[in-house]
Amino acid sequence: xxxxDQVIIGGGLSGLAAGIRLARFGYKVLILEKHAIAGGLNSYxxxxxxxxxxxxxxxxxxxxxxxxxxxxxxxxxxLKLSRKKFLTHQQLRSTIYFPDGHALSFSNDLELLRGEVxxxxxxxxxxxxxxxxxxxxxxxxxxxxxxxxxxxxxxxxDNERLLNMLLWxxxxxxxxxxxxMDFDQFVIMFQAVFLEGFFRPAGNIKDFLDxxxxxxxxxxxxxxxxxPVKHFAIVDKQVNTVVLESGxxxxxGQVISTVGYPATLQFMASESGPAETAGYRGRMSFxxxxxxxxxEYRKKIRSDETxxxxxxxxxxxxxxxxxxxxxNCGVICFPDNFHDLAPGAEFQLRVTHPANYQVWKSYAxxxxxxxxxxxxxxxxxxxxxxxxxxxEKVLYQDVFTPTTIEKxxxxxxxxxxxxxxxxxxxxxxxxxxxxxxxxxxxxGIVGAMLSxxxxxxxxxxxxx
Amino acid sequence: MTxxxxxxxxxxxxxxxxxxxxxxxxxxxxxxRDQLDLDSMDFLDIVMELRKRYQLQIPEGDYPxxxxxxxCVNYLEPxxxxx
Numbered sequence: 001x002x003x004x005d006q007v008i009i010g011g012g013l014s015g016l017a018a019g020i021r022l023a024r025f026g027y028k029v030l031i032l033e034k035h036a037i038a039g040g041l042n043s044y045x046x047x048x049x050x051x052x053x054x055x056x057x058x059x060x061x062x063x064x065x066x067x068x069x070x071x072x073x074x075x076x077x078x079l080k081l082s083r084k085k086f087l088t089h090q091q092l093r094s095t096i097y098f099p100d101g102h103a104l105s106f107s108n109d110l111e112l113l114r115g116e117v118x119x120x121x122x123x124x125x126x127x128x129x130x131x132x133x134x135x136x137x138x139x140x141x142x143x144x145x146x147x148x149x150x151x152x153x154x155x156x157x158d159n160e161r162l163l164n165m166l167l168w169x170x171x172x173x174x175x176x177x178x179x180x181m182d183f184d185q186f187v188i189m190f191q192a193v194f195l196e197g198f199f200r201p202a203g204n205i206k207d208f209l210d211x212x213x214x215x216x217x218x219x220x221x222x223x224x225x226x227x228p229v230k231h232f233a234i235v236d237k238q239v240n241t242v243v244l245e246s247g248x249x250x251x252x253g254q255v256i257s258t259v260g261y262p263a264t265l266q267f268m269a270s271e272s273g274p275a276e277t278a279g280y281r282g283r284m285s286f287x288x289x290x291x292x293x294x295x296e297y298r299k300k301i302r303s304d305e306t307x308x309x310x311x312x313x314x315x316x317x318x319x320x321x322x323x324x325x326x327x328n329c330g331v332i333c334f335p336d337n338f339h340d341l342a343p344g345a346e347f348q349l350r351v352t353h354p355a356n357y358q359v360w361k362s363y364a365x366x367x368x369x370x371x372x373x374x375x376x377x378x379x380x381x382x383x384x385x386x387x388x389x390x391x392e393k394v395l396y397q398d399v400f401t402p403t404t405i406e407k408x409x410x411x412x413x414x415x416x417x418x419x420x421x422x423x424x425x426x427x428x429x430x431x432x433x434x435x436x437x438x439x440x441x442x443x444g445i446v447g448a449m450l451s452x453x454x455x456x457x458x459x460x461x462x463x464x
Numbered sequence: 465m466t467x468x469x470x471x472x473x474x475x476x477x478x479x480x481x482x483x484x485x486x487x488x489x490x491x492x493x494x495x496x497r498d499q500l501d502l503d504s505m506d507f508l509d510i511v512m513e514l515r516k517r518y519q520l521q522i523p524e525g526d527y528p529x530x531x532x533x534x535x536c537v538n539y540l541e542p543x544x545x546x547x
Contacts, residue, residue, distance in 0.1 A: 068501045084483065461508060
């Protein structure tokens with residue numbers, strides 16, 4: 001039987017980061033990936049000769065190489081990757097768009113947002129500045145109980161519209177809870193998005209994944225693709241072996257699962273019955289529509305920003321819609337709009353809306369295809385009201401639904417931001433099993449990778 | 465290993481952790497963290513690198529002994545004397 005010091009389940013960004021960290025210090029480590037390629041939620045596929053990215057709109061936590069203590073640079077040091085050789089493109093500018101023509105633009109320079117808040121909410125600028133100071137000093141990684149970000153922001157800002165506008169992009173990019181957000185999560189996201197900001201790595205997500213995989217293998221790490229896990233053989237409250245769908249058993253000293261807590265509980269369940277996972281299944285899922293448009297059409301629509309976060313609903317509420325999709329709110333992303341990217345013959349427009357997993361799950365195959373078309377069309381109609389009509393110019397379109405997300409990421413209910421119950425410590429009822437990734441409270445690509453690194457540091461390096 | 469050899473090993477490890485670290489002008493008695501702008505995650509790498517190279521187990525309670533270059537050398541000298 002093959003035997004490893006550590007087995008990591010999932011070759012997404014948290015799994016790769018954990019693997020690199022372990023391999024770097026000489027541990028014998030194996031990553032088991034269910035699919036044929038790495039990346040998990042942030043991966044890629046090919047259609048009509050184009051490489052299309054999944055997940056990634058932008059990376060958060062931008063920091064120049066000189067800022068040693070910034071999360072991005074700490075991450076690179078921990079993985080022993082050169083930050084200086086890692087080329088990045090910063091965002092141009094993004095906008096939060098609400099009813100009554102309320103719009104706040106922001107970039108990787110906080111002064112833009114500060115000026116916008118002063119212009120649109122002159123009575124609240126002092127309170128906004130105090131909030132920024134508070135967040136600057138705040139350590140969100142201390143293990144505190146869940147606290148309502150809305151309540152806290154009511155006290156701090158005393159302006160419903162402003163607080164909702166600030167919450168909206170942070171919720172869309174990382175909140176697993178409906179209606180409200182944990183204040184610590186809000187702070188993590190505020191730092192990542194407004195204080196640090198958006199960027200893209202040079203090249204595409206495949207280049208980034210290849211960099212990580214090459215590094216991992218060069219350090220002696222092993223990865224197996226198309227190797228789905230079936231369950232754990234448990235002895236004395238420890239994972240003894242990891243059993244694959246193929247029937248093969250792999251002995252593991254320790255196991256790190258990055259596939260989400262509901263799926264991890266299934267691996268732990270005895271053969272007598274399924275695990276109780278209801279409380280850990282998130283409800284926030286999304287639909288994403290990728291549109292490829294001809295380059296010359298760029299000038300015909302509002303396309304000079306990187307990301308537009310829009311909400312037209314009154315009152316504003318971040319939640320799972322009753323219908324299949326809520327097109328009244330969403331994220332419009334132009335992945336070609338980052339500094340110093342050369343324009344190509346085509347450009348991309350990606351649109352994300354909250355969507356209802358149960359509704360999508362209920363469709364029969366034919367109905368499912370029809371509904372994808374129908375909702376992509378409704379989305380284009382609504383988004384067209386904001387940026388101008390593009391519907392007839394789409395050269396290629398693809399749609400991911402909550403069920404697509406569930407299939408490719410293993411996240412129960414397609415809830416990409418994971419379980420509403422966060423396991424900040426990463427421990428489980430089994431002594432040698434740890435979880436990393438979105439169910440831990442870290443968010444985004446940098447967050448997912450830091451989660452993998454932190455769990456290895458804490459539970460494997462310090463304890464052994 | 466001699467004290468000088470241990471010191472060189474520590475400097476080499478730090479250089480390896482931080483591509484911009486300027487190790488030439490370190491004050492041996494001042495905390496490394498303050499002089500190099502390292503955090504606790506970087507610091508763990510020194511411990512891990514020593515474990516990898518010399519199979520040396522440093523319990524978490526002893527981490528403060530590695531605070532400065534001089535205290536590192538003092539702590540490691542008896543532990544690496546046969547290396």
